């Protein structure tokens with residue numbers, strides 16, 4: 200498989216303040232590790248485009264976008280919520296993070312790559328239509344999904360979200376859209392502690408109790424998600440790839456390993472081969488312990504590229 204690696208220098212410029220877990224060191228750790236294990240040069244490197252206002256308006260309210268644009272941060276940092284910080288360059292980074300998904304969708308749909316991974320920050324899956332939340336400013340994956348539906352005319356797309364936190368923003372944005380299926384695993388009870396609602400056979404949630412690991416995770420994917428996805432027949436598969444459920448990551452009490460990320464990505468590749476002409480667009484969400492994050496991204500990419 201030919202896999203695109205989509206990022207942008209602006210994504211490194213989003214400052215969150217000393218000690219904040221969501222820092223540029225995450226992207227540095229990923230890139231350094233991929234170079235070290237000699238995977239970096241096997242990827243097709245693409246610069247993330249800048250998302251347009253029209254693309255953002257598909258998933259966010261105009262008032263929210265205006266409020267962000269109207270509040271420049273000349274120096275210093277400003278809190279959008281208790282966890283979400285923006286600095287002088289953050290909106291530029293956020294426009295590239297969301298734009299990366301548009302770039303990924305366009306390239307995967309054109310067929311010049313089979314699949315794509317967006318190595319971007321800030322992450323996106325907590326951002327709701329009208330607010331930033333949990334380190335997220337724009338809902339990057341939602342922007343990509345909406346672009347696939349509106350610009351490429353797809354009728355069925357699915358999102359697999361294995362970040363350890365519930366992707367409440369993505370779920371809110373597509374709650375009433377029958378073209379979008381969402382399958383998500385997350386620690387529960389846990390942040391963001393917003394009641395989640397399963398929606399028939401289209402929004403599937405697999406809450407995992409603290410202490411759960413590979414067995415519980417794989418059982419949920421195997422017995423619940425894969426049969427439902429098989430039935431839904433997505434034309435394009437998106438992945439909210441957060442690696443904060445890794446057992447080395449202090450952010451959570453779930454104990455996944457690189458092997459689990461390789462496995463779930465392999466399942467996704469099989470599903471995409473069957474229904475979606477191999478098309479997968481994956482984007483980085485969480486993952487805060489730098490070494491396990493970098494190794495997990497490697498495992499994810501090897502599975503996307505079908506290098507074993």
Ligand SMILES: [Zn+2]
Nearest residue numbers: 362363364485
């Ligand atoms: Zn997370």
